[in-house]
Amino acid sequence: MNLINKKVTHKRFGMGSIVKHNDSVIEIHFASENKKFVFPDVFGKHLKLHDKIVANSLEKIIQKKEVERKEEEIKKEEEKELQRKNQELRVEHEKLMKNHKLHPESQMVFWCDTEEQNSSFSEWKVFSGEIKSGNNKGKPNKPIRLHQNSAVLLTAIDSSMPEKDRRILGVYMVNEDFIGKLSKDGYIPAHSKYRLQLTDQESDQMLFWGYYVNEKYPHKMTWNTGKYRYFDNLWMAQILLDIVSLKSDPKERELAQQFFEHFCKMNQISDQELPKPNGALLRI
Template sequence: MNLINKEVTHKRFGKGSIVKQNDSVIEIHFETERKKFVFPDAFGKFLKMHDEKAAHSLKKIIEEKELELEKIEQKKEEEKIRQRQEQQLRMEHEKLMKNHKLHPKSQMVFWCDDEEQSAVFTEWQVFTGEIKSGAHKGKPQKPTRLYPNSVCLLTARDSSLPEKERRIIGAYMVNENFIGKFCEDGYIPSHSVYRLELTEQESESLQFWNYYVNETSPEKMTWNTGKYRYFDNEWMAQILRDIVSLKSDEQERKHAQSFFDHFCRMNQILADNLTEPNGTLMRMKRTEQLA
């Protein structure tokens, strides 16, 4: 709005006329001097507009600005609350991790069906599945053993092949802030860096049952129900070590090595002390060789 030549009254300087104006400042010529004022703030405090129509318009502008400032202050306060909540969560997370004792089997292997195989390497998350019976039927399974030291191992098997042909297709560390017992939706997100996808050739060389043993039936290779199983931290270290050796591309090999080193640190594993794989398939092969 144009206020040039509009008459005003100031509480101290008396009557004057507006001679200059921009979006944030007005200049007023009084009887003895010129003064600059913040626009439109000064009209709510020191200045009175003589023109009633202009005064009405100014009142609306001031009210709108005050409302805008209130919204800004509200956002600032909401941001402070959010930051305090985040800090509280970080403190709780740090306390929980400080008191967390590493479970010897805090890794998780997933059975990925055809649909999941096409999505897992773009979304980089897996779903634990739903509880099949009882009071919590239909609710997502909680991966209670998973902490930031855990890996989700991704496996697949052609439906026409026996279970012993299950192959490893990829792996990822869980998100660095993920704690399984707090997971309500059943989705396990990945770490932003430590992810591995195997080529088909690499996958064919990495059979899951070379590493895994069902302790209740060590001679059997069966996976009848469920989307996942927990398994040994050292078995996961063996798998990651062998993935490093499979990588021929220098950059991919460095990344796999970095993943392996990070995993060993998180799980307090000495890489030099790792044993060779001793899964059910490896035991079977040795028995056949001795026969």
């Protein structure tokens, strides 16, 4: 935009005409002397163009620059806030895990039979099963990877359906004081707050194999033996985030969001850097 020789009025210096300008500085000749100002910031509050058409065009440029400036400020603030949160996360994580080595697969997915589909939610605990052979045969399994950062995913499948249709029924963090390697009875109790049960409609939209994959056999969906499997921390975070979006009731959605945030904090996961689900069902 060429503003040379355009007439202006300054609140303090009076009338003048523009003699020079670039993207950052404008020079104006007044009756007594020339003055330089920051461009285009000087317009609006201190300087007014006489030519209305040019003034309107300049106003659009100023508004655009202002929007860009605000967007840049917001971006810097968001980056600063993310750095702050990550720092807090690291500090909290160091405190929480001082005496515990975080395992990347310290979550549990549990296969509920018909009876367990009811008892798991009424009692909010599951049984890890018994050792099948050896000197400890008949004794409860110890879920040694489970710790305060662990969650238990409850799943089931109708007997008439293929394994790929296994549904997620609910999820809970383990009890605040639970340490798997110290478990004696094989039961894994739920956290007093962080526990979620899905409706049938919600469960139909949460298929287990949309998140889980055996990297050795990425297209294979089988579960032939055992009541539980250990589960990747990131996959559990993906599931919790999707549950948040499923919940329509405000209170349930808020609890799901708090659960997700608590889980990410306990597992040192940044929600902004969480990858999209890529389970076996998505690789067919």
